[in-house]
Amino acid sequence: MFHENTSADCLTTVTTSTEDGAFQTKGRNTRLLSPEEAERLAKDRVLVSDFKQLKLEKEAQKNWDLFYKRNSTNFFKDRHWTTREFQELKACREFADQKLTILEAGCGVGNCLFPLLEEDLNIFAYACDFSPRAVEYVKKNALYSTERCKVFQCDLTKDDLLENIPADSVDVVTLIFVLSAIHPDKMHLVLKNIYKILKPGKCVLFRDYGLYDHAMLRFKSGSKLGENFYVRQDGTRSYFFTTGDCQMFVYFICLLFLLLFMGGCLLDRQDFMELLLLYKLHVYSIMQQEQKFLNLLDFIQICCINEKEQSSVKVQ
Numbered sequence: 072m073f074h075e076n077t078s079a080d081c082l083t084t085v086t087t088s089t090e091d092g093a094f095q096t097k098g099r100n101t102r103l104l105s106p107e108e109a110e111r112l113a114k115d116r117v118l119v120s121d122f123k124q125l126k127l128e129k130e131a132q133k134n135w136d137l138f139y140k141r142n143s144t145n146f147f148k149d150r151h152w153t154t155r156e157f158q159e160l161k162a163c164r165e166f167a168d169q170k171l172t173i174l175e176a177g178c179g180v181g182n183c184l185f186p187l188l189e190e191d192l193n194i195f196a197y198a199c200d201f202s203p204r205a206v207e208y209v210k211k212n213a214l215y216s217t218e219r220c221k222v223f224q225c226d227l228t229k230d231d232l233l234e235n236i237p238a239d240s241v242d243v244v245t246l247i248f249v250l251s252a253i254h255p256d257k258m259h260l261v262l263k264n265i266y267k268i269l270k271p272g273k274c275v276l277f278r279d280y281g282l283y284d285h286a287m288l289r290f291k292s293g294s295k296l297g298e299n300f301y302v303r304q305d306g307t308r309s310y311f312f313t314t315g316d317c318q319m320f321v322y323f324i325c326l327l328f329l330l331l332f333m334g335g336c337l338l339d340r341q342d343f344m345e346l347l348l349l350y351k352l353h354v355y356s357i358m359q360q361e362q363k364f365l366n367l368l369d370f371i372q373i374c375c376i377n378e379k380e381q382s383s384v385k386v387q
């Protein structure tokens with residue numbers, strides 16, 4: 072069982088603006104541990120075996136699908152807080168009745184999607200989840216209409232969102248209690264994927280479990296997969312975010328935009344590579360405590376290579 076009436080969660084808005092690099096984090100403060108809780112967490116050091124961890128990763132989609140088979144649409148409560156907590160949904164409009172296009176990434180059975188469509192009549196929503204059952208439940212919901220939404224099955228870490236959504240066409244992407252369900256080594260793939268369909272200057276709204284949430288403290292020993300990462304009895308997994316993680320997302324998305332922006336030959340190659348290196352070092356200094364920064368650096372490396380390949384075509 073897991074609960075989402077969280078005492079500590081991370082609430083982050085990333086605005087992909089290349090002009091002012093603006094972003095906000097509205098993260099709650101990390102919950103303070105009692106001495107007993109701190110001792111219990113410190114003692115819980117044994118990790119689930121590599122073999123079992125690999126199996127869990129391979130079967131992630133199956134385990135979530137079975138979760139929806141068992142619980143149908145009855146598990147998560149409808150989330151009526153999105154417009155209240157994410158003022159950006161209103162603020163990102165240039166005029167009051169402007170139609171917004173959103174993507175609810177990892178939509179589950181639509182507990183966030185449908186309240187949002189009811190509250191705001193000027194939204195077209197794409198929604199996706201990798202559980203086929205969850206997608207079917209969304210389609211069967213009385214509020215589902217193809218005029219207002221398009222739901223599709225998609226593994227955000229593997230399947231290209233461009234197969235279902237045009238490039239640079241979405242105003243707001245919501246990631247609500249979704250990244251926590253994804254292996255920390257693969258979270259950057261999700262960001263890379265959503266970046267392709269997001270309009271420049273628009274928003275990623277992220278809400279998820281924060282470090283030392285009660286849900287984290289309820290895990291029994293034998294459930295730990297890694298730093299702040301646990302498995303539930305049903306095989307679904309949950310990561311608990313630190314504020315450093317949220318900063319990493321912000322830097323990662325800013326970096327992607329930097330690449331796009333600078334790749335347009337605003338700088339010469341030398342300057343571009345130097346700037347990239349500076350950025351890389353900056354990300355490194357923030358994230359050096361984190362295992363995940365290695366993936367980020369790998370990705371930056373890949374971007375550099377692609378950028379170089381591109382430059383041989385584009386630049387005289």
Ligand SMILES: C[S@@+](CC[C@H](N)C(=O)[O-])C[C@H]1O[C@@H](n2cnc3c(N)ncnc32)[C@H](O)[C@@H]1O
Pocket residue numbers: 135136147150176177178179180181182183199200201202205225226227228246247248249252253
């Ligand atoms: C805790 S639920 C949250 C569902 C929904 N966002 C909500 O707020 O009710 C996490 C969801 O993420 C989905 N998910 C996990 N990994 C995914 C992936 N790699 N690609 C797409 N969806 C994924 C699961 O199927 C599940 O529906």
